[in-house]
Amino acid sequence: MRYPTLAAGLFMASAMAAQAQAPVLHVLTYDSFVAEWGPGPQIEAAFEADCGCDLQFAAPGDAAAMLSRLLLEGARTDVDVVVGLDTNLIAQAGPLMAPHGVETALDLPIAWDDPLFLPYDWSWFAFVYDTTRLATPPASFRELIDSDLSVVIQDPRSSTPGLGLLMWVKAAYGDEAAAIWQGLAPRILTVTPGWSEAYGLFLEGEADMVLSYTTSPAYHIIAEGDATKAAARFDEGHYLQVEVASIVASTDQPELARQFMAFLASDAAQAILPETNWMYPAVLPESGLAEGFQGLIRPEPSLLLSADEALTLRDPALAEWREALAQ
Known part of the structure; x- marks a missing residue:
């Protein structure tokens, strides 16, 4: 009876070691994004299923609190990606950010061409x-x-x-x-x-x-x-209001950060946003929008x-x- 117990212990130790070795992506966002009813939990589960990483959200409050934290910490921050600033705040955050590298057609009512900030909803x-x-x-x-x-x-x-x-x-x-x-x-x-x-x-x-x-x-x-x-x-x-995501220039996970940005613009993530964040997606999902959006x-x-x-x-x-x- 000791052998199954030993095997289970070895399996748990192996799983814990694998989890400890998984790269961690730190994403700063606002509190409603990570709420139980918000898009955060679904986006986290979907991204982790593909990335082999540990996606960790931090939410200090609204976007204004996010910006304050970024400006205070500067290059010392452990944040890799920021999700939830908007066009009224990005001028101050710009010097801290790096190009996201995502090329995709956006469904916005305005033209958009910014290498640092990627719209995800509006x-x-x-x-x-x-x-x-x-x-x-x-x-x-x-x-x-x-x-x-x-x-x-x-x-x-x-x-x-x-x-x-x-x-x-x-x-x-x-x-x-x-x-x-x-x-x-x-x-x-x-x-x-x-x-x-x-x-x-x-x-x-x-x-x-x-x-x-x-x-x-x-x-x-x-x-x-x-x-x-x-x-x-x-x-x-x-x-x-155009909400954007961006990569922090000081990240120690640049490839994983770019992978997350590409995921955020993908159909998998964009299909989550309309009925969790209750905004229009930046890229219209293949399935379209629910009827409740049609008469707005x-x-x-x-x-x-x-x-x-x-x-x-x-x-x-x-x-x-x-x-x-x-x-």
Whole structure:
């Protein structure tokens, strides 16, 4: 009876040794990406099945927290790949990144040619409302200002949707942005640190509208069978969020990092994203999108500042926002 026990022990020791020798890929991302319901667990399982490696996610919070960690650690970081920055943040991260080497046709509403940052999903920012509570939503920021509606938004200092709203107003109104914020201030019920807190308040009926995405209603339709949530179409156009992945230049696993980037653009990974991250995939999967995505609004025009413009305008836009909400 000792021999089976010995064999089992040897097998376990061998498995542990193999696991210890497997290369580790450290991927920095945001917290909802690695949530049980997010894309992280499925992407991790699918990639590890092919790479013979150990994919380890770290999630310090939202994308703003990711960027802060990267800038603080610099070349000393143990991060190999970053997943979840967007175009409003990449200008600061660029000096730390290396070319990803992935060549693939992207299904984006804009042209994209950046050797450092690879899009993996995208959507437009929008104000989401409940059609059973609000029959006719505002069709512009000015109509929202003139209404008696309440909205919940996110803090641009800690939340990418919050920062996206700053850039949306700036891209749509330019020098008039400060006046728009002064008009919007009475409509803002509260400002939350992140998206989940804001969306939760909206679902609880605390506000008429919430800053989210044009793709948010797809979640309710597909996951809950609820078609009562919709995104309001604004005449000014809607600002894009393009989420990207990138390789950290100081990685000690450059080949594995490039393998992961190629995987992220593959059909296997892109098919996971729509119904876990509830965004449009950067590369349309062969199976297409679920029916719940088909009736969503497709805004025109698509607004997007370049990475350098977003960096230049960020502090002035934040000052306009703070001044308006302080009054």
